[in-house]
Amino acid sequence: MTRRWGMVVDLDRCTGCEACVAACRAENNVPTVGEAEAAKGRAIHWIRVERYWEGEFPDARVRFMPVLCQQCDAAPCEPVCPTYASHHTSEGLNAQIYNRCIGTRYCGNACPYNVRFFNFFNPVWEKPFHLQLNPDVSVREVGVMEKCTFCVQRIKRAEIQAQAEKRELREAEFQPACVQSCPSNALVFGNLNDPSSRVAQLSRSPRGTKLLGELGTLPKITYLEKGAWDGEKNS
Amino acid sequence: MKRREFIQIAGITGATAALAGCGHPEHQLIRFVPEEDLEPGTDEWKPSICPACRAGCGILARVMEGEAEVVRKNQLGLMNMGLVKKLEGNPLHPVSRGKLCPRGQAAIQITYHPDRITDPLRRTGPRGSGEFQRITWEEGLQELTAKIQELVRTGQESALAFFTRPLGVQAGRLVELFLASLGAPPAVAFEVFDEVVLRRANELSFGRAQLPTFDLGNTNYLISFGADFLGTWNSPVAHARAYGEMRQGRPGVRGKFVQVEPRMSQTGANADEWIPARPGTEGILALGLAQVILTEKLRPMRAASDAQNLLEGCARGLPEYTPEEVQKKTGVARATVERLAREMATHSPALAIIGGAPLAQTNGLFNALAVNALNILLGSIGQPGGIFFTPEPSTHARARKQKAISVRALAERITSGEGDSVKALLLYDANPVFGTPPGWRVRDAFERIPFMVSFGSFLDETSILADLVLPDHSYLESWVEHVPESGTTLAVESLAPPAMRPLHNTRSMPDVLLAVAHQLGGRVGAALEWESFDAMLRESLAALSKPGAGGSKEPPMSWEKAQKQGGWWSAPVNSPKFALRTARVPALRSQEPEWDGSPQQFPFHFLPYPSQSFLDGSLAHLPWLQELPDVLATAMWGTWVEINPQTAERLRIEQGDVVEVASPHGKLQAPALLSPGIAPDVLAMPVGQGHRNFTRYARGRGANPLEILTPLVEPETGALAWAATRVRIVRVGQGKLVLFGGDLGVSPRKRSNR
Amino acid sequence: MAKKTAEQIYDDLVEPVFRTSPRFYVTAIALGALVAAALFAWGYQMWAGIGVAGIRRPVFWAFYITNFVFWIGISHAGTLISAILRLANATWRRPITRSAEVITVFALMIGAMFPLIHLGRPWLAFWLIPYPSERGIWPNFRSPLVWDFFAINTYLIGSSTFLLLPILPDFALARDRSTGLRRKVYNLLALGWRGTARQWRSLETAMHIMAISIIPVAVSVHTIVSWDFAMAPVPMWHSTIFGPYFVAGAIFSGIAALIIVMAVLRKVLDLEEYLEPIHFDHLGKLLLMMSLLWFYFLFAERLTTWYGNQTSEMAVFWETQRGAYAPLFWTMVLLNFVIPFLLLTIKRLRTIAGTVVASLAVLVGMWIERFLIIVPSLARKYLPYSWGTYRPTWVEITITLGTFAAMGLLYTLFVKVAPIISVWEWKAGQHKQPAQGGGAREPLAAPQ
Ligand SMILES: Nc1nc2c(c(=O)[nH]1)N[C@H]1C(S)=C(S)[C@@H](COP(=O)(O)OP(=O)(O)OC[C@H]3O[C@@H](n4cnc5c(=O)[nH]c(N)nc54)[C@H](O)[C@@H]3O)O[C@H]1N2
Ligand SMILES: Nc1nc2c(c(=O)[nH]1)N[C@H]1C(S)=C(S)[C@@H](COP(=O)(O)OP(=O)(O)OC[C@H]3O[C@@H](n4cnc5c(=O)[nH]c(N)nc54)[C@H](O)[C@@H]3O)O[C@H]1N2
Ligand code: SF4
Ligand code: SF4
């Protein structure tokens, strides 16, 4: 059976530390746009930690919610793309082929989660920052849409390694950068088609919900709701 | 470079050269013969240590072949070399256990920073002008040695000062030996958010002048007094990992988490219950909780007497801390006090943490002792789900032992032009000009020092005053070593060889000191006979891994293995025992915080806090962190003043308006950020921005809250009470916030939840 | 209307093509300058990067797509109207059909520019064309943008034919009355029109077929344009009403454009006797009808959204009713409904001046309408944390103004090429019997 990569985000573990955000930037050559562009709303973060206030002082509460590409099985960003730059892979990934993108930004409008980011200018890496660029990830040019790829370069590396060693890809042999860095293990990645995998088991948790699931985008990311403290249970 | 020159150089070095003359400058550079052979496209993982904070997480650096412009033998050229591409946590390392925080991820930019100092520099312009001239290492070392020799000759060794950020144990020892053998005073370690108060409290309470380690993973009830332990305090990565376990790691059990702080931190945002007690009254609240536990006899008598050993009055049931009293002083409803006390007493293992602002009050030590007493009462000392102390791995004295002299004292000594004031100062990666209140007149003091050498990699507010800059390698380019103070119950000495070859014409500070020592010869040369820092590390490790070191029964670990796995650590010790020291601190002493400035003139408490991205500002030069949205404010590339929406409404301040915040000691301007997570009488501001220099990315960005702090200190330790300032605020005009989250100009109130 | 001799008609309608006043040059140069400015702005955008425009995340579409929808809408003036009027055989149409069809062709050309202008990498626009390429991949036929490509091209070809066919006799006329190089040119343009009975018959049949077939094309074009939005799951875009809503709006703005153009021609070319108040009165009534229809659509859209009360849609709804976009919204209602309604229902006000004022209001109002359909939905799309804003830059503004200048310029030039009133149709109109063969009985173009 082909693999179906998926993720679980445990909102009860997530502390809002944003290690995932920095890790993704470092792994995927995500460009830094600078203050002026950021002020225009053009900052690029393939994964972001959304923050929602609830209530007023002194009863103010906060909810953190890491949001990345949901790798929808019915991805609205795909049919609208006139050049197949945004398309579905056999393993169910929503792939983005940069050199095919002509920059209509239609996919960005169609994506309900606003996780697609556009290169309004050519990215710059002040020398010698360019020496840090990950050679496994191509850099994007002006006019091209980009987004979370589930760190497809890591998936490919692992697959190639497995092939070379003539064996199956092992569970948890690799992780996307955000998952690997997440200090509280709030992010879990794996093969949803393998019922024994941790991600598959957690996806079935009663705390599980889909982000904007009502839109029928069939996301491959499951959010586990924050738990409540049940004093009795513990005493 | 002219074409003829190029051909000469190519001839001299005999390295292969790409065709000259075609447009690309790199093709006019000579091509060095690679110093290592790497397979293109393959990667190698090398251990190192995160330098970004004191936690010292062990990391793995992903090294791949690439092509860099490098300097070899004072010659710029192209070389295919191993370059660090990505950092991950080191899964074997007891503190990080394979995880990193955003600062640790971004720290890779330190190495590749375009504004790094690439060569030794000599000052040409006036002090602080930033005008320097490149010199060779020979010249630089010559100059430094000569200066020291002059001091020795004129018998002024004691006028040599060494000023540094907290060093690793071995580097610290090397510096100590260097200074001691010269007859110079010991090095002054400086941090903005140092932990002097807590270490002192733990010394009094538990006989350990050390930051605590928490077993959060097994805690059922956690109350934290102002500690941003998931964000910036103590050992965030270790805490976060255990926190995840506390919440969802144990089937059927989910620990409760209560946070006490007047301004909601990233950590507080995760709490089940958030309690904005009045600033500085945390100790009183802690004893209030203890009072209820004692009077209702919710804990065994032994616990009470243990607590009594630490804090007088526990045996009597702390009559001064009735819920009514506590409500009056802290603003926390008596019902809440009673409920919390019962909950924590009945849901053991329960644990209380204190850190950050509550310790940075004039009554900081009292607050710390009160919480320690509460922990003793809760029986959380050295118990699963409780408090531990990381064992000392090394037989050597800790570098972080409190020195006789503090920054403030040193500055005073100099400015008062007192007898043997400082004639020469060696500066390593500490930035007190940025990090101390103007009242301490550190800049003034440093400007009076005739000769100043910086080993730093960047020109920050302090090192720009230097006469001589001898730039250090980046951590990825040098031997690194660190002994975590907390974050694990194992004895650890992290240690790693360089992960990559140096990009620039730099040298590691310890090696420079050794070189100088050898040139000086005599006593100094004898004291530091190692030919290089790694030789010293090797020796120390040999001492370490002798059986018994750090209370472990380990067979000695080989030098090679240590290098490979990133250090040495003992086998798991289930619960390192330590004695409860009987300190007998009178409970009532200095319990009330003191403030500078009258509440009428300055109606607001001013709360500077370490920023999620920059901590104390030492990371403000990294563009990744500048563009990382603060998770609560969602702001990027700037700073802001947090204000309660009701207060803002009353003062006609809107989101983004520029406000002026004035204390008795200065004023600053910054855009206002409305936040429901802050008490109406408190204004908060992240530390880290407001640099005068410190690279193109940090320069002239926002304001530095430390510049308006009152120089009050905690009396016993002399630590800066950085949370003891009162301020007033006034709107001065339209402004701009660069927010990542949501529509600009929409206040969090209007935009609560969908 | 007073009966005119062939000579008078010729002097009134064909002469202006040959007579060039300084006023023409002034106008042409002024408009040309504006167009040049717009071209410069576009060039700058391609050189510096699309970022010099004001678009940002999540408002990825704004001014450019607004202009696209607006101009494609305007293009519905001509063909659709004149086709309907032809089929309905409304004789009063005769002097206005051509000026209407000209609008269509030029508006389409301008509108079709914007899908290119707004691209991040316009130099790769040809990937939208289905051709067997070395890349071995076709465009994605599921994408409404590809549907646009076909629809617009079909419409452009159709409406051009629809414009050019009935000009042939007039080109012939010009040919016969001119000499030298000009004669040679018109000789080519006339495609050997001799005005034989056979030619007349085939012309009439052709026009009939075109008139019938162009209507579904026109309707489909703006429906497909509306689907660029309706197909995406974006709050208040994802709506079945968009097809008819857009088509109605298109005809609405089209008529307004036509009225203004006619008024200008009437003044500039002294066509008072040809474009008479009655024409403006009729078109005024049409405009009023479309205004009412437009308002009905707006009402239906807003009411169902409000009543359905879906969280995500209400965020957009209130942003336009009360929020940042409210001023624009209510201005739109004033311009598209209140003003036209007052001016066009009251007979005294339905004068030439009255209809022109109403039309100007509608043009501006419909531009705003396109903007309000596109931007607020994107700015308030689902997760509030990712909401955003939009501010246009000088680049977008210059290019937008440039397109209006382009329309004026193209029109000015066209008037120098062919009679803006179809001479033969007008003459045919003077005879009491229908046009068929009418021309043939009185040969317009006898071979010399
Ligand atoms: N984003 C993106 N990435 C790509 C591609 C893409 O299309 N887009 N294309 C891929 C493909 S097909 C290829 S082949 C690779 C090519 O990628 P590379 O193999 O990196 O090719 P270059 O960068 O042209 O050459 C590498 C270096 O070799 C140096 N060099 C030149 N002559 C000599 C010499 O005589 N000796 C030595 N030691 N060095 C020399 C050059 O200065 C240059 O810096 O890139 C791949 N990567
Ligand atoms: N100036 C210059 N010339 C070079 C080189 C150089 O570095 N500089 N490098 C040389 C080398 S090493 C190489 S390998 C060649 C590479 O040269 P090319 O093979 O031309 O490589 P590209 O131009 O990257 O890709 C070719 C075209 O394929 C299109 N394309 C993208 N995705 C797909 C797809 O899925 N299917 C199909 N069928 N087409 C797709 C791209 O848009 C592009 O238009 O260039 C050689 N020539
Ligand atoms: S790294 Fe993990 S804990 Fe931190 S914000 Fe991301 S998901 Fe949450
Ligand atoms: S989340 Fe957005 S970008 Fe990702 S697959 Fe779904 S629609 Fe496409």
Ligand code: SF4
């Ligand atoms: S922006 Fe690129 S990826 Fe998105 S729809 Fe247009 S062409 Fe496709």
Ligand code: SF4
């Ligand atoms: S999966 Fe990879 S690409 Fe996607 S957010 Fe995580 S790190 Fe970024």
Ligand code: SF4
């Ligand atoms: S906590 Fe973060 S900054 Fe501190 S050492 Fe660990 S990774 Fe580095």
